[in-house]
Amino acid sequence: MTKKILVIGGGPAGLEAARSAAELGGEVILLEKRERLGGTPDREGYAKLTHHWRDASEAMAELAAAVTSNKNVEVKYQAEVKEISGSAGAFNVKIEAGGKAESFDAGAVIVATGFQHFDPGRATQYYNYYSFPDVITLTDLEKMLKEHKVVRPSNGEAPKKIAFIQCVGSRDRQIGNEYCSKVCCGIASKQAIEIREQLPDSKVMIFYIDMRMYGYWEPEIYWKAQEQHKVNYVKGVISEVLKKGDQLLIRGEDTTMSRPMEVLMDMVVLSVGMEPSAGTRAVAQLAGVEQNKYGFINAGGASGLDPSATSKAGVFVAGAASGPSDLDDSIAQAGLAAARAVASLRN
Amino acid sequence: MTEMTTVEEILERKSHSVIRDAEVAPTHDIREALYELEAKGEIIVQRVPENHVEVTTKYGRTKKIPIDHTWHHKSCGQCGHIPGYTSSIFWLHRQFGLDYIDPTDQTSCTGWNYYASATSNAAAQAAVMSRNFAAAYETGYFPMIHCGTSYGHYKEIREQLVHRKELRDEVRRILDKLGKPLVIPEEIVHYSEWVHVMRKKFAERQTVSFAPITATVHPACHYYKIVAEDAIYDPEIYGGQRTATVTATLEALGINVADYSTWFDCCGFGFRHILVQRDFTRSFSTLRKIEVMKNEVNPDLTVTHDTGCVTTLDKSQFSAKAHDRNVGIPVLSDAQVAALAMGAHPFRVVQFHWHSTDWRPFLDKLGIDWKKYWDEFQGDLDAIRAGTKSGITWEDADKPVIYG
Numbered sequence: 001m002t003k004k005i006l007v008i009g010g011g012p013a014g015l016e017a018a019r020s021a022a023e024l025g026g027e028v029i030l031l032e033k034r035e036r037l038g039g040t041p042d043r044e045g046y047a048k049l050t051h052h053w054r055d056a057s058e059a060m061a062e063l064a065a066a067v068t069s070n071k072n073v074e075v076k077y078q079a080e081v082k083e084i085s086g087s088a089g090a091f092n093v094k095i096e097a098g099g100k101a102e103s104f105d106a107g108a109v110i111v112a113t114g115f116q117h118f119d120p121g122r123a124t125q126y127y128n129y130y131s132f133p134d135v136i137t138l139t140d141l142e143k144m145l146k147e148h149k150v151v152r153p154s155n156g157e158a159p160k161k162i163a164f165i166q167c168v169g170s171r172d173r174q175i176g177n178e179y180c181s182k183v184c185c186g187i188a189s190k191q192a193i194e195i196r197e198q199l200p201d202s203k204v205m206i207f208y209i210d211m212r213m214y215g216y217w218e219p220e221i222y223w224k225a226q227e228q229h230k231v232n233y234v235k236g237v238i239s240e241v242l243k244k245g246d247q248l249l250i251r252g253e254d255t256t257m258s259r260p261m262e263v264l265m266d267m268v269v270l271s272v273g274m275e276p277s278a279g280t281r282a283v284a285q286l287a288g289v290e291q292n293k294y295g296f297i298n299a300g301g302a303s304g305l306d307p308s309a310t311s312k313a314g315v316f317v318a319g320a321a322s323g324p325s326d327l328d329d330s331i332a333q334a335g336l337a338a339a340r341a342v343a344s345l346r347n
Numbered sequence: 348m349t350e351m352t353t354v355e356e357i358l359e360r361k362s363h364s365v366i367r368d369a370e371v372a373p374t375h376d377i378r379e380a381l382y383e384l385e386a387k388g389e390i391i392v393q394r395v396p397e398n399h400v401e402v403t404t405k406y407g408r409t410k411k412i413p414i415d416h417t418w419h420h421k422s423c424g425q426c427g428h429i430p431g432y433t434s435s436i437f438w439l440h441r442q443f444g445l446d447y448i449d450p451t452d453q454t455s456c457t458g459w460n461y462y463a464s465a466t467s468n469a470a471a472q473a474a475v476m477s478r479n480f481a482a483a484y485e486t487g488y489f490p491m492i493h494c495g496t497s498y499g500h501y502k503e504i505r506e507q508l509v510h511r512k513e514l515r516d517e518v519r520r521i522l523d524k525l526g527k528p529l530v531i532p533e534e535i536v537h538y539s540e541w542v543h544v545m546r547k548k549f550a551e552r553q554t555v556s557f558a559p560i561t562a563t564v565h566p567a568c569h570y571y572k573i574v575a576e577d578a579i580y581d582p583e584i585y586g587g588q589r590t591a592t593v594t595a596t597l598e599a600l601g602i603n604v605a606d607y608s609t610w611f612d613c614c615g616f617g618f619r620h621i622l623v624q625r626d627f628t629r630s631f632s633t634l635r636k637i638e639v640m641k642n643e644v645n646p647d648l649t650v651t652h653d654t655g656c657v658t659t660l661d662k663s664q665f666s667a668k669a670h671d672r673n674v675g676i677p678v679l680s681d682a683q684v685a686a687l688a689m690g691a692h693p694f695r696v697v698q699f700h701w702h703s704t705d706w707r708p709f710l711d712k713l714g715i716d717w718k719k720y721w722d723e724f725q726g727d728l729d730a731i732r733a734g735t736k737s738g739i740t741w742e743d744a745d746k747p748v749i750y751g
Contacts, residue, residue: 121365122367129361131588133361136357140353140357147353149353151354153354153357174575176373240611243608278371
């Protein structure tokens with residue numbers, strides 16, 4: 001097999017797709033926009049991975065090493081796709097890597113350009129992320145947890161009371177993101193446990209519409225958070241975050257008790273969801289594959305049963321480029337995309 | 348270069364203005380759909396006049412705001428309860444010699460009752476809007492909407508008309524009977540957007556200093572929450588996090604704009620509440636808005652840009668005052684503030700006497716001898732009573748006064 005497989009994106013899905021395709025005998029060119037591999041978990045400084053609790057840096061380094069040590073994979077850093085022409089089995093790709101223009105042929109393309117976290121400033125500012133230093137996001141907190149330094153940005157002190165607000169930028173028709181981002185409930189619960197481990201005197205509350213704890217997250221995270229770490233889950237909708245003295249007042253409705261509530265907090269964590277990355281939007285256009293109304297790449301193919309298939313033959317998708325996805329599913333989808341890409345060239 | 352700590356990174360990110368990219372806007376650009384319908388011969392799209400200014404809206408798109416050649420879609424509540432609001436808008440136009448029409452064949456949008464679940468149906472609502480737009484189109488002037496309710500309501504109807512052929516057909520059937528075409532303007536424009544783009548010109552002609560004044564801003568829900576992508580945003584104002592209208596105008600006029608925690612709350616009007624649960628409106632308006640402003644920043648003035656907001660914030664304060672609550676902030680629209688800045692007569696034009704919260708300390712602070720102007724106004728009334736004058740005209744009101 002002499003035709004190459006182009007993998008776009010060096011995050012978990014792209015790394016797994018490149019590794020699997022190479023192990024199946026494919027010759028792979030992997031494009032990464034940054035100077036290093038590891039994607040969003042690396043760039044955003046993730047601490048532990050949900051649900052195996054592995055150190056994120058360590059896990060990403062393993063995935064990267066499996067690719068860089070494989071002689072069938074050529075990694076191009078600081079690389080961006082400029083044009084994709086041709087059709088299945090005979091694509092021509094123009095890129096810019098390290099400031100230089102290049103062009104090569106590829107038989108198949110795997111798009112693994114991932115997601116970006118929802119910017120809480122994109123919609124109405126009910127939660128005042130940009131106004132109050134102590135309103136942070138899951139990703140902000142993840143970095144603090146990694147450094148074992150969870151503090152209030154306003155004063156550098158350890159927070160005593162921390163609230164998570166779920167579904168920020170997800171399941172929200174007002175802002176056009178009707179979908180569930182799948183991972184935020186698990187991540188918030190994981191982070192709540194980590195906070196309680198690092199700050200045993202703290203109180204942690206999670207305000208949710210409903211907790212979506214897929215598969216083993218239920219026993220591994222959800223019940224563990226409540227039973228072992230005394231994390232308090234409150235079913236309710238938070239309408240606003242206000243400042244009161246040097247604390248944050250969160251107002252909303254406790255839907256279980258059917259009554260309004262006000263709670264004072266030291267720090268509020270917004271569980272921001274997923275949106276397609278700028279790379280996903282751009283590459284989808286260049287590759288000519290259909291996107292859904294949110295900008296993610298439509299996957300499923302004609303049968304609806306192939307999560308790696310796009311609307312265009314020879315172009316496959318892996319990971320959060322096709323919609324909100326956790327790491328396990330991204331990796332699985334990447335393996336499938338690799339198998340399909342290799343098979344398409346053999347046929 | 349020293350690496351930033353996580354906290355420094357968070358604070359640095361929050362210190363940046365938001366620059367939005369229209370390419371990734373979460374909503375479709377309705378104007379493209381309008382042009383498509385026009386190409387199919389289904390509707391007429393009335394173009395914004397040549398003399399316009401382009402502004403940036405919430406998701407980074409561009410919106411054209413006409414400067415003149417405008418057809419003024421007035422507000423029932425402004426004309427009925429706070430007429431100085433409407434006369435200030437016209438006065439400002441007249442100061443710059445801008446060409447406009449104050450039509451006499453415009454109807455209510457009926458939006459207030461619609462939002463209060465009180466009347467009507469989709470076809471009737473859309474037909475009312477379309478008749479008004481057709482009336483504007485027939486004059487060749489571009490509609491400029493004074494009322495926030497009408498502005499928000501029309502934008503919702505525009506969505507319905509664009510997306511539902513059956514509704515378009517039904518409305519066309521009604522308009523055929525009236526002998527009018529189905530017209531949708533290229534942009535739906537709120538007067539406060541015109542005030543926004545004119546703000547620097549107002550400042551150039553400002554004759555009274557607002558330096559001693561601290562004001563709070565209440566952004567109108569119907570302006571920036573309904574069909575949110577149409578509202579003006581500017582990275583220079585609140586870092587692009589909130590709509591720039593009103594605040595940018597006040598800042599251009601040298602007013603110190605102070606922030607308060609419940610800026611995003613409704614004024615209390617709430618449409619349904621003001622009609623069927625007025626006590627709730629009064630409580631919300633005074634306890635959630637006015638008292639919060641008072642406690643947090645104690646402003647000289649609060650400024651907004653919609654009929655319901657001015658009336659509710661202003662005229663609710665009497666009830667809270669009766670309960671010794673911490674209220675007492677005069678309420679004006681941005682147009683009234685701009686007119687006052689340029690020397691509009693406090694009573695012939697701005698018409699403070701229709702506002703119920705005590706505005707005298709505010710005028711005192713500006714050094715405006717309001718008693719003198721009140722006497723002039725009283726003289727007008729005496730003349731009308733005596734039959735020597737039929738009413739106050741632009742001849743009485745056009746000339747800016749040099750406050751003393």
